[in-house]
Amino acid sequence: MAELGDRLRNIRKRRGLTQIELADRSGVSVATIRAVEQGAQERVRTETARRLAVALRVETSALIVTPDAxxxxxxxxxxxxxxxxxxxxxxxxxxxxxxxxxxxxxxxxxxxxxxxxxxxxxxxxxxxxxxxxxxxxxxxxxxxxxxxxxxxxxxxxxxxxxxxxxxxxxxxxxxxxxxxxxxxxDLRAAVPLMDAECWRYIRQGDLAKARDTATRWADDLEPRRITRASRDELAGWGLMLQRVSTTAVRDNRPGEAADALTFAKMAATGIRYGEHDSKDGLLHTFGPVTVAMLEAENAMVADRPDVTLAIGERLEGVKYPLPWPWNRHRLDVAAAYAATGRPADALAVLHQIRRDLPEWLVKQRYARDIMAGMIDKRRTLTPEMRELADFVGVPY
Structure with missing residues (x-):
């Protein structure tokens, strides 16, 4: 199997791009591209790989060799x-x-x-x-x-x-x-386990396995007649469609991500009222709000912070039953604020998450990325930023 540097160089050359042109198209620095192609840097973050994949018109999984964990x-x-x-x-x-x-x-x-x-x-x-x-x-x-x-x-x-x-x-x-x-x-009780399995693959950067697993289970769980499906059946199908969508958008498969999101919305509409909290899952509720949070997440992955903020404002004040997924959505909102030049608003969201789920927040690499990005854009840091950076573990 070719190493990351070999793959990147070969695909770049097939696309007729120089390193500088690829940097311009992807937003990834020339220094990073050179380091990867020369073998000095053996792996990149999934987010970086996706930016390169978009510029090169390939799937992200075509570039990832070493798991991103x-x-x-x-x-x-x-x-x-x-x-x-x-x-x-x-x-x-x-x-x-x-x-x-x-x-x-x-x-x-x-x-x-x-x-x-x-x-x-x-x-x-x-x-x-x-x-x-x-x-x-x-x-x-x-x-x-x-x-x-x-x-x-x-x-x-x-x-x-x-x-x-x-x-x-x-x-x-x-x-x-x-x-x-x-x-x-039974199959219904296994859905949360497969959801966790997909999340594990995503956290490791193994997008191909995550996508294959989610797609297979979504196909198996699709109700024969949606209009007669139970809330449990719709929620199980919808949860796997969510994983298909969130994996596809990371793998630079925007059409597939949009299709899965459309079907997830259909499943959420069938829930009819509220969010359905599965008795078999620990972090599993499904309904219109859950799908809206997924749409905000996908928009952030696709570099559309404006869409993320619009959805976040619409969901502001919603009483969501599960703290983990809700605060994961709020991290997307914080990232969108940071990306649109509103660091004070981003910090306010991060502080709220810290008050709600402090032990959870310190385990979120996403939170460290948000803070690191804001730090890189500033010549000096406020005491508040320094303290929060230390709390979430931003490396020096």
Whole structure:
């Protein structure tokens, strides 16, 4: 397989462009293009690869060779160490005199969900080890034909999988999601797992795998008659269409992204009222607001911050049930403010996210990118900018 530099140079030459002309068309610096082609820089961010792909009229995945992923923070590796071991069946013996029950474990899991959704990870981690241990016990003790314990364990493992993707621990995420899929009782329950799997691929920069997975599942989940489909069926189909769209726009497939978005809007219209919150998913609600946030995200990827801001203003004040996706949308709004020369507004949005989900925000490379971009445009920084840059971990 050709390395990134070889691919970039070969495609550029086939398009009849010099390095300077490619830089002009893409907005990527000549220095970066030269470093990549000479092998001094072996990988680029997915966003940079997309800009080059647009200028060269190829898919982004045609350029990406090395996955675009961060190393997990040492603090996250330490925080989730016991959870990773418990996932593999290694945990201390239970010294409780009473065996766990499905009702008891389900109740504890319901208490863990708000911690997960609110990004209170330091409180969540200690709860997951006994949950995994007790779920394993329930499954091993379950009578033949009783799937309730396996279904519950699938949702617990799903929570671990999402958490491992968020903290860039992809090997553990793969284990958690694979085991959760094995426990999933039906296709509907598997949808959130495939959504997490696609998110993992996107975070790693493996757009081809993300797109293939999302497309396959969207095809399998498409209702035979949309007018008679249940809210659960429409939400599952819509969620996978969202992943098709968001992956396609990153892979410089604008037509495919637009088509998937159109079908997602159709599914959202079929929900009829409000946002449908899936009982099987932890971060999964679907409806018109969810699709509008996707449209704002796609616009930001496609360098249309004006569209992102217009949608953001329309959604301002909306009561959305899930903090993670809502604040991910607000990051798009902050990025759009920064891109249109409104750094004060961008900072205001970032500060609001920090107040709402501080532990979640520090794990967002997107937040670091927004801050780094604003820092690069200024000769001096205000105390507020310096403090926020330190908080989200902008490198020096």
């Amino acid at each position: 961060e190393e997990p923070a040492a603090t996250d590796v330490e925080l989730w160490a016991e959870v990773r071991r418990a996932l593999e069946g290694s945990y201390a013996a239970d010294d409780s005199s009473e065996p766990p029950t499905v009702a008891g474990v389900a109740q504890t899991f319901s208490e863990a969900k708000p911690l997960f959704r609110r990004g209170r990870f330091s409180e969540l981690a200690p709860m997951l080890v006994p949950l995994l241990r007790d779920a394993d016990h329930l499954v091993s003790a379950a009578p033949s034909g009783d799937t309730s314990a396996r279904s519950l364990r699938s949702r617990i493992r799903q929570m671990v999988g999402w958490q491992m993707v968020l903290s860039w621990q992809f090997d553990a995420a793969d284990t958690a999601l694979r085991l959760a899929l094995d426990d999933a009782p």
